[in-house]
Amino acid sequence: MPSAVGQIEVVPLHKTFTAEVRGVDFSQPLPARVIEQIQAAIDQHGVLVFRNTGLDDKRQIAFAAQFGPLDDMEPHIKAGRKMRLPDKEMFDVSNLDPDGNIVTELDPQRLGAMKGNALWHADLAFNSPRAGYSMLRAHELPPKGLGGETEYLDARAAYDDLPDAMKKRIENLVGNHSMMHNRKLAAPDIYESINVRDFPFSKHKLVVPHRNGRNTLYLTSYIHHIDGMSDDESQALVDELFAHATQPQYRTLIQWENNSDLIMWDNTAVLHRATGGAYLTKHVRDMRRTTSNDTGAHAHGMNDPSKPFRQGLPIPKS
Numbered sequence: 001m002p003s004a005v006g007q008i009e010v011v012p013l014h015k016t017f018t019a020e021v022r023g024v025d026f027s028q029p030l031p032a033r034v035i036e037q038i039q040a041a042i043d044q045h046g047v048l049v050f051r052n053t054g055l056d057d058k059r060q061i062a063f064a065a066q067f068g069p070l071d072d073m074e075p076h077i078k079a080g081r082k083m084r085l086p087d088k089e090m091f092d093v094s095n096l097d098p099d100g101n102i103v104t105e106l107d108p109q110r111l112g113a114m115k116g117n118a119l120w121h122a123d124l125a126f127n128s129p130r131a132g133y134s135m136l137r138a139h140e141l142p143p144k145g146l147g148g149e150t151e152y153l154d155a156r157a158a159y160d161d162l163p164d165a166m167k168k169r170i171e172n173l174v175g176n177h178s179m180m181h182n183r184k185l186a187a188p189d190i191y192e193s194i195n196v197r198d199f200p201f202s203k204h205k206l207v208v209p210h211r212n213g214r215n216t217l218y219l220t221s222y223i224h225h226i227d228g229m230s231d232d233e234s235q236a237l238v239d240e241l242f243a244h245a246t247q248p249q250y251r252t253l254i255q256w257e258n259n260s261d262l263i264m265w266d267n268t269a270v271l272h273r274a275t276g277g278a279y280l281t282k283h284v285r286d287m288r289r290t291t292s293n294d295t296g297a298h299a300h301g302m303n304d305p306s307k308p309f310r311q312g313l314p315i316p317k318s
């Protein structure tokens with residue numbers, strides 16, 4: 001049923017989370033009442049799909065900024081990384097190098113990042129503050145049927161269904177998140193020379209209350225170890241929790257249909273991963289992400305809130 005003027009329509013796409021939002025006019029700044037409706041929808045559903053938004057970089061940044069302060073690429077710029085996109089608030093999630101060429105094995109750092117994104121994660125869990133909302137827009141999609149879908153996982157439903165004994169066991173455990181750990185897991189050959197312990201960890205509890213009151217299983221492939229446990233014990237518990245959380249009922253795969261489709265997700269409620277595909281080293285897939293900082297009570301987790309930090313990208317030795 002079409003939405004009334006000024007009203008958005010929220011159509012659930014899955015039993016427990018994810019919805020498509022229709023009736024948003026992105027051709028002009030969104031009024032406060034629409035932002036409030038989108039805020040309510042993301043609180044409930046965790047993932048929102050907006051088709052054919054018509055957004056460009058500048059207007060996506062302006063839209064994203066209405067949901068909190070935006071993170072930027074400053075650590076990467078300081079680390080000497082050349083940027084393809086002019087706005088520092090726009091994260092380049094494409095398969096393109098800074099000159100616009102499709103990434104190959106000759107760019108191990110970029111390839112490692114792409115492989116790391118295929119593992120389940122919440123964006124910027126290795127920072128303090130962690131990320132709140134991500135908005136990913138398709139600027140240019142590869143031909144259909146060659147992959148590139150994004151998969152989501154309902155980390156609140158997965159928590160709810162844990163056995164009581166497991167809930168009790170993990171309620172106060174603290175995970176140590178490192179971007180380098182994820183990269184090493186995904187591309188051990190590229191990151192062979194890197195010792196994860198040479199880099200800072202961001203500490204977040206495994207169970208974090210969401211702003212709507214429900215608990216989230218804040219379980220990411222960035223978790224290198226858990227405080228008070230050996231590396232082997234930590235990995236065994238992380239594996240056990242992932243075996244539970246990645247069951248089919250908690251997951252949904254979203255197809256990118258049109259250039260300017262945008263997916264907004266709440267990193268404090270859901271996990272996600274890139275699925276890769278045959279397009280990867282053959283066809284342009286230009287995806288652009290804005291990311292707001294979490295501003296809630298658990299934004300800094302168990303880190304010192306007076307000392308925010310972000311993990312830059314070291315250059316692996318060739």
Ligand SMILES: [Fe+2]
Nearest residue numbers: 117121122123
């Ligand atoms: Fe991501």
